[in-house]
Structure formats: C-alpha cells, structure tokens
Amino acid sequence: MTPAQIRDEILDILSKVAPDEDLSGLEDAKNFREQLELDSMDFLDIVLELKRRHRVIIPEEDYGNLASMASTVSYLEPKMRDIVKS
Amino acid sequence: MEEFDTIIIGAGMSGLAAGIRLAYFDQKVCILERHYTIGGLNSFYRLNHRDYDVGLHAVTNFVGKGAKKGPIAKLLRQLRFSWDDFQLRPQLGSAVVFPDVELNFNNDIELLKAEIAAKFPTQRDRFEILLKQLVDYDDLNDEMFGLSSRKILQEIFTEPLLIEMLLCPLMWYGNARENDMDFGQFCIMFRSIYLEGFGRPFKGVRLILKHLVRKYRALGGQLKLRSGVAKIITDGEHAVGVELDNGTQLKAKRILSSAGAVETMRLCEDTSESKVVQAGQLTFIESISVLDCQPKEIGFDKTIVFYNDSPQFHWTRPQTELCDARTGVICSPNNYLYDATEGELQDGIIRLTTIADYNRWAGLDENSYRREKLRWYDLSVASAVRFMPDFRRRVIETDVFTPKTIRRFTHHDNGAVYGAPKKQLDGRTHLKNLFLCGTDQGFVGIVGAIVSGISIANMHCLRTELS
Ligand SMILES: Cc1cc2nc3c(=O)[nH]c(=O)nc-3n(C[C@H](O)[C@H](O)[C@H](O)COP(=O)(O)OP(=O)(O)OC[C@H]3O[C@@H](n4cnc5c(N)ncnc54)[C@H](O)[C@@H]3O)c2cc1C
Numbered sequence: 283m284t285p286a287q288i289r290d291e292i293l294d295i296l297s298k299v300a301p302d303e304d305l306s307g308l309e310d311a312k313n314f315r316e317q318l319e320l321d322s323m324d325f326l327d328i329v330l331e332l333k334r335r336h337r338v339i340i341p342e343e344d345y346g347n348l349a350s351m352a353s354t355v356s357y358l359e360p361k362m363r364d365i366v367k368s
Numbered sequence: 369m370e371e372f373d374t375i376i377i378g379a380g381m382s383g384l385a386a387g388i389r390l391a392y393f394d395q396k397v398c399i400l401e402r403h404y405t406i407g408g409l410n411s412f413y414r415l416n417h418r419d420y421d422v423g424l425h426a427v428t429n430f431v432g433k434g435a436k437k438g439p440i441a442k443l444l445r446q447l448r449f450s451w452d453d454f455q456l457r458p459q460l461g462s463a464v465v466f467p468d469v470e471l472n473f474n475n476d477i478e479l480l481k482a483e484i485a486a487k488f489p490t491q492r493d494r495f496e497i498l499l500k501q502l503v504d505y506d507d508l509n510d511e512m513f514g515l516s517s518r519k520i521l522q523e524i525f526t527e528p529l530l531i532e533m534l535l536c537p538l539m540w541y542g543n544a545r546e547n548d549m550d551f552g553q554f555c556i557m558f559r560s561i562y563l564e565g566f567g568r569p570f571k572g573v574r575l576i577l578k579h580l581v582r583k584y585r586a587l588g589g590q591l592k593l594r595s596g597v598a599k600i601i602t603d604g605e606h607a608v609g610v611e612l613d614n615g616t617q618l619k620a621k622r623i624l625s626s627a628g629a630v631e632t633m634r635l636c637e638d639t640s641e642s643k644v645v646q647a648g649q650l651t652f653i654e655s656i657s658v659l660d661c662q663p664k665e666i667g668f669d670k671t672i673v674f675y676n677d678s679p680q681f682h683w684t685r686p687q688t689e690l691c692d693a694r695t696g697v698i699c700s701p702n703n704y705l706y707d708a709t710e711g712e713l714q715d716g717i718i719r720l721t722t723i724a725d726y727n728r729w730a731g732l733d734e735n736s737y738r739r740e741k742l743r744w745y746d747l748s749v750a751s752a753v754r755f756m757p758d759f760r761r762r763v764i765e766t767d768v769f770t771p772k773t774i775r776r777f778t779h780h781d782n783g784a785v786y787g788a789p790k791k792q793l794d795g796r797t798h799l800k801n802l803f804l805c806g807t808d809q810g811f812v813g814i815v816g817a818i819v820s821g822i823s824i825a826n827m828h829c830l831r832t833e834l835s
Contacts, residue, residue, distance in 0.1 A: 300445065302436050319436045323446060323826065330393050330830055339834060 283362045288355050291335075291367075292328075299327045310351040332358075336365050371619040372398045372590075374829050375610055377597050377635075378626035380408025380778070381814055382806030384580040385821030386624050388447050390829055391587035398618065399589065400610065402596030406581055408626070408778050409785060409807075410814055412574045415767055418715065420656060421572045422769070422777075425672060425699035425719060427456055428541065428560035429815045430475050430567035438564055439819050446822045453579050456567035457710075459671035460703045464533045465755045466676050471533055475565030488530045498524050503555045510793060513552030520551055532681040537561055537674040539683045540697050540721070542812045544648045544786035546684045553791075560815065566671055568701060570710040576814070596779075597627070600635045600802065607636075607802040624824060626806035626817075628780050629788050636799065648784030649685045651771040653724045655745050658765040659716030663700045667757040668718075673698040675755040686725045691744050693751035697721040718759055722748040726771040726782040741768045786812045795824040803828045 283291065289310075296305055296318070303318045314320055325348060332338045338361050340348070347357035374390050376383045379401035390397045405411055410423040429439045433451045444451060461474040469487055473480040477499075485492040501520070503512060521531045535549065538557040543549045549557075569575040585591065596613040600623060609619035625632040630647045663669070676695040686692040699719040702712065722744070732740060745768050749760060771783030780787070787807035795803040805824040806817050 298448065300436075301450065302434055302441070302445075321442075323442065323822075326826060326831060327446070329834060333834065334393050342831075342834065 283365050283367050285355050285359055287367050288358050288362050289351065292351060292354055292358075295328055295331045295335075298331065299324050308351060310355075313349050314351070315349070336362060338362060338365075369609070369617055369619050370398075371609075371621075372396050373621050374398075374624060374825075375400060375618060375620035375622075376624045376626070376805075377610075377632070378408060378806065379403075379406040379581075379591060379593070380626055380806060381410060381576075381580070381817035382809075382821035382824075383408075383624070383626045384577070384584055385443070385447060385818040386626075386805055386825040386829075387584045387589045387591075387821075388580065388587065389822055389825040391584055391589035392448065393830055395829070397589045398620075399584070399591045400595045400597050400612065400618075401591070401593050402613070402779060403777055404594050406591070406593070407573065407577050409774070409780075410573050411577070411777070412572065416765065418658065418765065419572070419574070420767060421574070421701075423654075424568065424573040424701070424814070425697065425721075426459065426566035426568055427454075427576075427815060428557075428566060428813050429564040430456060430458055431564060432458075439560070439815050440564075443815065443818050443822060446826075447580075447583065447818075449579065449583070454576060455569040455571075457570065457704045457706050459566040459568075460669055460705060462537075462566065462672040462674075463670055464536050464674045466529065466533055466536075466679060469529065469533065473562060473565075475567075477563055480562055484530070488527050491525055491527050491530050494524050494526070502558055503552070508552045508555065513550055513791075513793065515551035517549040517551045517554040518547075520554075529679050532676070532679065535683075536676055536681050536695070537672075539681070540674055540695075542786055542816065543683065544650060544784070544791075544807075544812070545789040546649060549683075550791075556811070556816070560813070568704045570704075570706050570713070572701065573814070597635055599637060600625075600632070600799075602637050602799060604638065605800055607799050610635075622801035622803070622829060624803050624805050624821075624829070626804075626821070628784075628806075629792060629804055629808040630781055631779060632797065632802070632804060632808075636802070646788055646790065647781035648787045648789060649726075649782055650683075651724055651726050651774060651783040651785055652721045653691055653729075653741075653744055653748065653768060653770045655720045655722075655748055655766060655768045657718045657720070657749070657759065657763045659718065659759055659762040660764050661762055662712060662716045663702050663718060663759070665716075666759055666762060668700060668759070669703055670698075670756070671700065671703040673755055675752065677751070677754065684723075686723060686728075689725070690728045690740055691722045691724045691748065693722050693744075693748050695723065696748060696752055698752050698756055716762070720748055720752050722751075724771050726775065726784075729771045729783075730775070737770075737772070741770060744768070780807075795828060
C-alpha cells in the first residue's frame, strides 16, 4: 500500500469506529484527540481493525505513534508497504 | 473435542455483547446457554396470545441520535450498530413519590433541578455541589467505588427526605447492596437515570435481543441453547474447557462467564480454592396488568413512578414476609414518545415491581405458591394505587413472576436481580483465563450488562491477543 492508500484505509477504519464523527475536515498534522472524540476504547478498536483487516500487529508500547494521521501513516508505512490493496 | 478461542457462559445481554466483539475480531466463539431462549434476566415470552417482556421498564442512559458521549453511544460504536437499530424513544416523564412530596424528572436534568428548587428550596445549591462531585465512569477506581453514598450525601444535604428520594430510583434500578449504595454505583446510576434518562423501543426488549443475536450469528458466532455448563474443567491454574449438562466436553483458550460470581465458582472443579463471595439478596416480584384502555385514559401519563410510603426508604430483603410493598416501581411502557408511524402500544400495560424474599418464596408448596402469587398481586397493586390512579377495574389480564421464576430461568442464586453486593470490577477470578462479565463484574441493567460484556472482552480477550 502507498501512504495515500494507508491514509484512506485509516479514514475508513475511523468511519467504522466513530461513525458519528465528521472526518471531512480532518487535519493530518493535528492530533486525533484534538479533533475527534476518541477514547481509549476507540484507539484499541483502530488497532484491532488493523489486525483484523491486514494482520498488522501494533504492540502496546507503539500506541503513541497513532496520535495523528501523519504519524500513523508514517508508522504504518513500513509495516503495510507489501500489502496489496484489495 | 471441539476447541474455541473463547467460550461464553450465558446468552444474556453481557454474553451476547461480548460474543459480538469477539466474533467480529475473528475469534472462534461459542455462547452456551442453559435456557431454551436468549435474554437471561431480560428476556421475553408469550402468554395467552400476548407478548410480554420479562424485565424491560426502561433502557437507561438515553441519548438522542448523533450523541457521541455516554454508554449508549459507546456500546453502539463498539458493536457496530447505528442509533436507528435500537429505535429508542424517550420517556414522557417520571417521578419519585413519597408522602406529601413528589419530584418529577425526565431526560433533561433541568426539570429535576427546578423540582428540587421548588420543593426543597434550601437544598438547591447543595444539589449543584453534588453534581460537581459525581465521578465520571472512566475515572472510577476501586477505592472510591466502595464509599458509602449515604455518608457522602449526608455531608452535602441537610434535608434527610431529599436524600431518601434521590436514592430511591437509583437503588431500585441498580443497587445490589442492602441499605446503602457504593458511591461508584451511585455515580453510574445517577448519570444513567437523572442525567441521561429513560428510553424504550416500541417493540420492547425483543428488538434489542434480536439485533444482538443476529449480528452475533452473522459474524460466525455459535450459540448453543439448552446447553447448560455443568462444570468448568481446570488444570489447577487455568480453565481448559467445559462439560455440558449432557456430558459433552468443549475446549477453550479462555472462558467468560455471566452466570454470576458464586455460581461460576461452583462450576469450577477446584472450588475449594475459591474465595467466599456472597450472593446477592435483592430480588423482586413483578406483576403485569393488561388494561382495557391506554393508561392515559385513566389519568396516568407517567413513564415510571418510584414510590415509598414513609419518609425513610428501606432497601433490604423483606424481614418478615414474602414481599415488602412499602416501596415499589410502577411502569407503563405505553408512556413513551413513540413515533407517529408506530402509534400506540396495542394494550394498556401497568407493570409493578415489589421487593421480595427468595427463601420464603422458594419454601412454599405448590398450592401456597399459587395462592401467594394472587395474594401479593392484590397487595402490591393496592399499595401502588395510593400513588397513581386506581386501575383495578380496567384490568383484563394479569401475570406475576416471582424470585422463583427468576431463579428458574437465569440460575442466579436467590433469584438476585443485581447480583452480588461485592463486584469484581476487573473481572478476574482465581483461574488465569476465566473471567466474569455482566451483573457480578459490576455493571447492571441492560446498558450496564452490554457495556460489561464489551469491556471484559476488550480487556481480557482482545487486548491480550495483540502482544
Ligand atoms: C423484573 C426485572 C426487571 C428489570 N428491569 C430492567 C429495566 O427496566 N431496565 C434495565 O436496564 N434493566 C432491567 N433489569 C435488569 C437487567 O435485566 C439485567 O441487569 C441484565 O439483563 C443482566 O444481564 P447479564 O448478561 O449480566 O446477566 P443474565 O441476563 O442473568 O445472563 C446470564 C445468563 O447465563 C445463563 N446461565 C446461567 N448459568 C448457566 C450455566 N451454568 N450454563 C449455561 N448458561 C447459564 C442464564 O440462563 C442467563 O441467560 C430488570 C431485571 C428484572 C429481573
């Protein structure tokens, strides 16, 4: 997957995890927490969705990398580079 | 032998919710239920061509469509439901009624504030202080959870009657402890009843259960009804699997049990090691009266009335008789704001809940049991009509169920409705891979049980798989 595809995938996951949030104005550099009402249960869900969909495992000590869209995409890029988008 | 990632004991609200979470994230899950139907303490049945709900007065924690906060928003998100699936309609309005004083409340806290200002003018600012002291769901820790609510309330309020009146609905809808209430539970119930409020789907609890079980099955979850767990097989430190009432054995990497704390310990082969936990004592009789008219037509437009016939509210097991009718809950499922397309419920219904003593009911022989059911129907209705219009001439059909019925269908010791007074908030047991969910883990009620199933599945079955 390319970084752009990973970004789309994260957006899709967010729309499942937080269906009532308006994601259209999401700023990549800003923290998710500042823009969306996500709690720890929702973050766990993002991690679980990544595992469910792509077998990507994110260890708990790496959760800090999921703070914003930009940091999430750059963290996931090496892990998801070889995944073919279906 | 068939092997599962997770076996769940009980197809009540908590078991089904946990099952959905696990099946959604690709676990091989099996829910085992002893009864021939789902729902547990909040199921439904059919009698003389009419549909009845076992428990549903109200879904607590009501929020409108689009809400992002609160337990209902959270559970809808976690289970991948939309708000429209549950079709919750708001209450018309409820009341706490004590001799000479009535406090009305609805899904907007401003009404309760105004009622307190009008009827207890000296306590108005004190109520604001209480609102500030409430602890949020996520911030509750074990230490503050067990504090005495009565003590905290006595420090804030100077009118004892107001304390009793505020406690009455909260204890009725979710307190497993006699006389007093854990402060953590007080905060949870305060939020769910006074700050958020009541709602109900037009079709009652079956709509919620239907959605839960459909989603669970669609995700590949297995549900085995008439499959009571007779024994949890252990190797000393871990649960290895279960043995069913019919002798079948199933293996599992881990087990979640909604059967209750004491009940689950008893299932374990190695029960001698278990801590002694006390089963709950608080249970009810519930009477349902079908009227030949809508309750509004006889002047009753309240959704729920919590009544008590003296200034002191007694929340204990009846000391001398089968029931204690000094206090009770009156609910009319008709009195919700249903959509125009839904119309009115066909029958007028008055439901009445009265505190009962399991042991006395269980000790009756067949004939006395039948007679006492009739007698306590009359006594509890006679008590309730002191606080609402007398509906007795309009009754065309009745049903009553007792602690014995509750015990028979849910297998909870004493027919306890809110489980053991001491909760196991982290869900852990003496076995490393056996966890409690539902009533005895901590959260009660429909919403509470669903949230409990989700949290325990997340904490012990999903998060652990990530490392
Ligand atoms: C009369 C009444 C009125 C109520 N009214 C309301 C209300 O208006 N609003 C509200 O929010 N809540 C209400 N409640 C409370 C609510 O129903 C419960 O808190 C909630 O349903 C509990 O769900 P649970 O999953 O924790 O437990 P349960 O529903 O008890 O589920 C446990 C399940 O495990 C099964 N089981 C037990 N042992 C075994 C075994 N060995 N093997 C296999 N299966 C087993 C049982 O059969 C049961 O189905 C009411 C309850 C009652 C009884």
